[in-house]
Amino acid sequence: MYEKDGQKYFVVDSHTHFWDASPANWKPGQEEFAKGWIECFHAYQSLGPAETHWPIEKFQKYDEETMMHDLFDAGHVDIAIFQPTSLRQWYKEGFNTTEANAALAEKYPGRFIVNTNWDPRDGDPGLRAFEERVKRYGCKGVKLYTAEWHGDSRGWSLRDPEAAYYLEKCQELGVKNIHVHKGPTIWPLDKDAFDVKDVDYAATNFPELNFIVEHVGLPRIEDFCFMATQEPNVYAGLSVVIGGLMHARPRFFAKVMGELLFWVGEDKMLFGADYAIWEPKWQVEGFVDWQMPDGEEFSDYGKLTVETKKKILGLNAARLYGLDVPEGLGLKDPETVEAVGVPSP
Numbered sequence: 001m002y003e004k005d006g007q008k009y010f011v012v013d014s015h016t017h018f019w020d021a022s023p024a025n026w027k028p029g030q031e032e033f034a035k036g037w038i039e040c041f042h043a044y045q046s047l048g049p050a051e052t053h054w055p056i057e058k059f060q061k062y063d064e065e066t067m068m069h070d071l072f073d074a075g076h077v078d079i080a081i082f083q084p085t086s087l088r089q090w091y092k093e094g095f096n097t098t099e100a101n102a103a104l105a106e107k108y109p110g111r112f113i114v115n116t117n118w119d120p121r122d123g124d125p126g127l128r129a130f131e132e133r134v135k136r137y138g139c140k141g142v143k144l145y146t147a148e149w150h151g152d153s154r155g156w157s158l159r160d161p162e163a164a165y166y167l168e169k170c171q172e173l174g175v176k177n178i179h180v181h182k183g184p185t186i187w188p189l190d191k192d193a194f195d196v197k198d199v200d201y202a203a204t205n206f207p208e209l210n211f212i213v214e215h216v217g218l219p220r221i222e223d224f225c226f227m228a229t230q231e232p233n234v235y236a237g238l239s240v241v242i243g244g245l246m247h248a249r250p251r252f253f254a255k256v257m258g259e260l261l262f263w264v265g266e267d268k269m270l271f272g273a274d275y276a277i278w279e280p281k282w283q284v285e286g287f288v289d290w291q292m293p294d295g296e297e298f299s300d301y302g303k304l305t306v307e308t309k310k311k312i313l314g315l316n317a318a319r320l321y322g323l324d325v326p327e328g329l330g331l332k333d334p335e336t337v338e339a340v341g342v343p344s345p
Helices: 031-047 056-060 064-073 098-107 120-137 161-173 196-205 221-230 241-245 250-264 280-289 306-321
Strands: 002-004 007-009 012-016 079-082 112-114 141-144 177-181 210-214 234-237
Touching (some): 002 280, 007 280, 012 306, 031 056, 064 098, 064 280, 079 306, 098 112, 098 120, 120 161, 161 196, 221 234, 221 250, 241 250, 280 306
Parallel strands (some): 012 079, 079 112, 141 177, 210 234
Antiparallel strands (some): 002 007
């Protein structure tokens, strides 16, 4: 629980990882891609404050003690949500797996929510394995990587009939939160496979599911905002937005936040630190202190209230995942709080 100026914030980090990209996990013959992937991830870390940068050896594989300290001891996080990414084509044991995440969650009860993932190209065997993981780990959400390589295939779409088959299974199992990576590419994946254009199709067809677009489709912010305004079940995942822009690109950060608040609204925005690319401590502290700048170019964007920041930092994610918010950490009077953004039609 983070407290500043007499205000207490319930922080749910909706986007965190526990990965192994060490050379020992690189698949023979795939070393170029395994190495390039993690080096591209590491380069993104340079967008945070200099004192938070890690050497590549630590970044490739960090231990659980480091993670627990950075998230919960120092990082102000109350609950973190694991978002797995398999990448088994390049990493022998997978890059960031449901199984590894679940083992850590079991060791530290009450700290983590375990999401899983699926790939429609895995067909019926993959569907059965997905159902088994959901039942075993109690998953309430999935993380989808539409640009992941699969044999000779270099991506898939939420428009694919096979994807609908899996989304139907999500609905059946009560896995309501569909986190989709849409935005910045990571070498060697293809940028076009991360385009947001397939999200509204799936969101319209599955109105009972929540589609959290991770990284808000950057750099396609306008496309995302207009689509998320149209679709009431599309949400903005702020991983990369805060970590990648607040420190390194403050003016662009203000523009992105202004567009999101105006079009999407404060009730549909979720904080995510994207650990271990960036640590949550400076992001939480910086966002609580941040305010929309003055000046003509920002004059049509609303100012953020304390209630707005509380929603974004944790209360919105708590609502989607059915989390109990400790007494005193919710909104004082939700019925009287005005939203910064415009409501969805």
